[in-house]
Amino acid sequence: MSASPPHPARDTIPLGDIELHDHYLPALPAGNYRIEATHTLRTGTDAGARTVGGPFRAVQRFTVRAPQVAIDATTAVVAEQPPDTSAGRFADVLPHLVLADPLLPWERPLRGAGRATPWLALLVLTDDQLLGGDTSPNRTESTTVGAFLAADPAVLKPALRRESDIGPDDPCQVIRIPASVFPAVVPRLAELPYLAHCRGANTGDRPLLGLQEDGLFSVVVANRFPAAGPPGSPPEARTKNIVHLVSLEGHEPLLGPDPDFQGRASVALLSLCAWSFWAEPDGKAHFRDLAEGLTRTRTPDGSRTATREEMWLRLPSPYQDTDATAPARRQIARRIGDGHVPLPYLTRSGERTFGWYRGPLTPVPPQPVDRVATATGADALLGYDPAWGSFDVSLAIAFETGRALALADAAYVQQLTAFKRATHELADTLYHRRTSTHLPPDGDEGPRTARAAFGTLLDGPLLTALGTPPAHSGDPWSPPAPAPAPSDPSADLDAFLRSDAARAAVTEALEADDGLAARLAPVADWLGQLLLLTPVPFTHLVPDARMLPPESLRFFHTDPNWLDALVGGALGIGAQSSRDTLQDALVAAAVRAEAARAAARHRDRQRDAEPADPDATLGPVCGLLLRSALVSGWPHLAVRAVDAAGAPLPALRMDHLSPNVLLCLFNGVPATVELAEPQEGFRFGVEDDGLIPLRSLLPDAGPRLPLGEQLGPDITFDVLRHLRPNADPAVRVLDLTALVPALATALDTAHGTSIGGLGPADLALQLVKVPEAIRFDGPDGDRFPATGGDRR
Incomplete structure (x- = not known):
């Protein structure tokens, strides 16, 4: 204090x-304030000096x-x-x-x-x-x-x-x-x-x-x-x-x-x-009841505690994934268990069927799909299961979502176009450098551009040679033979763009601050927000309301394949030829890596805070969705996650998607997640019997308890004995003129020494009701939530 x-x-x-x-x-x-300054001029320094004019006065008025x-x-x-x-x-x-x-x-x-x-x-x-x-x-x-x-x-x-x-x-x-x-x-x-x-x-x-x-x-x-x-x-x-x-x-x-x-x-x-x-x-409807209600299933009496599997973000399945279940029903149970939702699907040929859709928030960590990073259209990401005759439209929808969101943002389109144009010019420069007969081949020392070569001449013997008389040679002169033109220029350029040397050169240019990196920065920032799903519609995240019923908490992993397809759609706009497609592939890995770094730093920039790790990038991203009166009643609800070693996991995103829906994303897989009342918004008051536990007000020294620690389970103070007299029992107003000295005396006795007076912060510490919290623990530290869990 x-x-x-x-x-x-x-x-x-x-x-x-x-x-x-x-x-x-x-x-x-x-x-309202007034500043007044006076000045008197005299003919001398002695006390009898005559005043010359004045006194002079200036007044300035101002308002705080x-x-x-x-x-x-x-x-x-x-x-x-x-x-x-x-x-x-x-x-x-x-x-x-x-x-x-x-x-x-x-x-x-x-x-x-x-x-x-x-x-x-x-x-x-x-x-x-x-x-x-x-x-x-x-x-x-x-x-x-x-x-x-x-x-x-x-x-x-x-x-x-x-x-x-x-x-x-x-x-x-x-x-x-x-x-x-x-x-x-x-x-x-x-x-x-x-x-x-x-x-x-x-x-x-x-x-x-x-x-x-x-x-x-x-x-x-x-x-x-x-x-x-x-x-x-x-x-x-x-x-x-x-x-x-x-x-x-x-x-x-x-x-x-x-x-x-x-x-x-x-x-x-x-x-x-x-x-x-x-x-x-x-x-x-106080915090404890609402928080504990998140762990109960929506049965008629709501008395059964939800199991671990019931708190993942997925639809409730009508079938069981067991050997006794019919194969078709078991396939449905497996799909729903993996987080898929059946949705109506109209094929290009006009046939009406259904497709399985799973958004970026999944109850299980998905397997990587290699073709996602290289896909240039949504059709390439459309899945079909011939054994069951069903389509999986998840990644195709992700690709189209990224493209639609990009096209809807004119500023991003302009920045991406400028970056692609600069990359195109860089690729041309690298290709001409490679094919030029006037520059040394790769690996040799010497100037790398025509401008540098001309500068080398100016710094060398050229100026000296220009000042001396020309020497006449007796040998006949013949023009140098030009280098043979490639038989297929487009194929040669294609091979160059696919080469490791071209990729390495572009990556080096992106890392060097030569203008290309500056053009990449706004594109990476926009894509970083896309990786955090900021502009993605909620219906793409939770396609069925039954996945997130009222007064529920659901945990999830994020699907890297879905995010890759989302970014691929946003990066693919503006490609008009195979050259553009190859060029996009040339920089795709570097752009995606920079977008991941931007996503990892996004919340720190929002908070105007220095990042703890400037080189941090995205790891496996997990999170939770909370739909509850806790969100509307406690808008600054604290959400904390720690890993298996007990280290706090960085929060990548923590946003209200609606007045009663909160989305949290963490950079890593939590072993424990805690929801708590915010520290600056905890409650004041007394226990049911009108008592408060007394807390230490002295610094931590010797055998004393730390500041704020309860002095003991039986060391209490009766606050309700110090109320203003009133005939109406509903009007219970504290008489602070009596309460404060009585509480100070009780604290002196409990501490065994004088606490030196009681101030506003000391009184607040005594009257505070400890913020309530609910905690979900993973049993092995690598997945959450736990069955039953350790909740408080």
């Missing part, structure tokens, strides 16, 4: 770890801008807990909001408070505790800044000084709270510093959704537990809770124990962000 830290990229924080800080204070709070009446919640908010519109057992959870800007809660000062006091507060309310806004699900009212600040005899408005960049017609969202409710739910001025803190976290295991990569986040925590039905209530007796992030600027006189409302019936507050959730007596 520390006070405001510097703000470099937080690359030193290990994945899964988190740093807590009391606050992150700006160098200058927001507001920061949000005052509104924020853009789509970019400013990283996570809401509990999630918006969710339902679950949230009665023992303190709602909180994670903000992308670590400075935001402290950018505006409150009158009569220290700089570490935030100007924002998170209020948890029920419908009966809000006035107006009946047409809004969160009970907000849309108005303008001018109308909001206008005096109203029934509503108490904040004494807010509008800054110069805020106009009276600017829109804002407002809520109204009855004066009788306000003192019961709004934090006191002295409590506010404990309800906001700053966190640092490494976000390398999260989807990229505009996060401050490896940076800091600010967190605002509510002081009230959600309202919920009493124990024993039926499951349908859920209670709607509405959370508002409000500005307390201008309401400082009301933030005491006995506020004066000046005869007003209600108080108006600016709402900067709002969401709602349902608190239920039982836990139906």
Whole structure:
């Protein structure tokens, strides 16, 4: 724990770890400022010197801008807990909001408070505790800044000084709270510093959704537990809770124990962000239930744990692959077991039949197909099984998909055309160099181009020879005999393009930074994204919805043959002759290798991070598809994979394909995959009995426990003993003025020494509920998931 830290990229924080800080204070709070400089001229240096003119004065006014009446919640908010519109057992959870800007809660000062006091507060309310806004699900009212600040005899408005960049017609969202409710739910001025803190976290295991990569986040925590039905209530007796992030600027006189409302019936507050959730007596949709539901089969009661084979990405087969199964049905079971799906297929001759299709995501590692890398059309990749009279259209569809995606991207077509033209010129140069009689043959020393040969002459005796009188020879002169022309120039060029020497020369030119490499870079980057399936339609990845049912997790390998065909289709556009086809083959291996390197570095470039291994390339790529409310409820869900040695596997891609579908690709075969609540979005609260385990706040020294470690299973603290008095049992608001010193005393006793005071980060550490996770382990470290698995 520390006070405001510097703000470099937080690359030193290990994945899964988190740093807590009391606050992150700006160098200058927001507001209108004036700089005034005066200068006086005197006739001398003594005290009695006469003033000459002046004094001279200059005034410069400026504004330090920061949000005052509104924020853009789509970019400013990283996570809401509990999630918006969710339902679950949230009665023992303190709602909180994670903000992308670590400075935001402290950018505006409150009158009569220290700089570490935030100007924002998170209020948890029920419908009966809000006035107006009946047409809004969160009970907000849309108005303008001018109308909001206008005096109203029934509503108490904040004494807010509008800054110069805020106009009276600017829109804002407002809520109204009855004066009788306000003192019961709004934090006191002295409590506010404990309800906001700053966190640092490494976000390398999260989807990229505009996060401050490896940076800091600010967190605002509510002081009230959600309202919920009493124990024993039926499951349908859920209670709607509405959370508002409000500005307390201008309401400082009301933030005491006995506020004066000046005869007003209600108080108006600016709402900067709002969401709602349902608190239920039982836990139906919290993280643990949703995560454990991923491991259950979709039986009527959902009680059976899924086997390892049922968690691969494939259709459920109606037949068994056993000796007792009829041969035709066993063939179907084998095809489906390998990840194929039967789809309608219309042959070129117009016959209607079906074809087996398998996308790039397969439940089994496929065998390599040699002809894929050299195919120039989809027909060459169409498979036919004469024993069963069935077609396999997988690779043909992959080739056509790559071609269609390439043709749809005009920028890529232009870059590929420029690269092919440059390669064509290079091949011509190499061929003419090989066939020229004016240059030394391969392997001999000497100039390799006509320009170099002419330069050699200029550097040698040519200029000297031009300055001397010509010598007349008596020998008769005869012109040199020209070299015989090849009998078949096209065949000679064909042989040259197929030669190992030509391939080696082109590969050397691609590696040298002589212009050709620069033309290859954008092509390789585009193909690298193609290898990560970024532009590929979802129906090509999962051709049947039954492969990924609701609330399911499916693992897969990627098919190198499918990816090779995909890239082949994208590279093959623009080939108009056999010369073009040969030329494409000349550079294909180098282009594919560079595309694989670009794919391996793609996520690092997205995160503006230095790659751990600049020479990394693609190995066997595996991954998972998650279709669950976990994705929508926890958009920054952490996904981590490690190999058999326990080393983290690089994440190649981690994207939301829809609000509730997450795709993850890893560079390697995981031995363990873990899904976890994000570190910067974990929950605060108490256990079911109102207790919290006490954690170490002292550095790791001698026999002491590491920072943050639980002091013992029986060393707890009763938080619910420190609530504000209220006749309504549903209004459970923390009395932080009593809670903080009592908790500090308990920690002193548990540590056996003084901890030196309790700050906002220390309080956050004590109230945190450990992020939940579910882990899938492979039994032999080379495949996953495990049957049963070790899940937590």
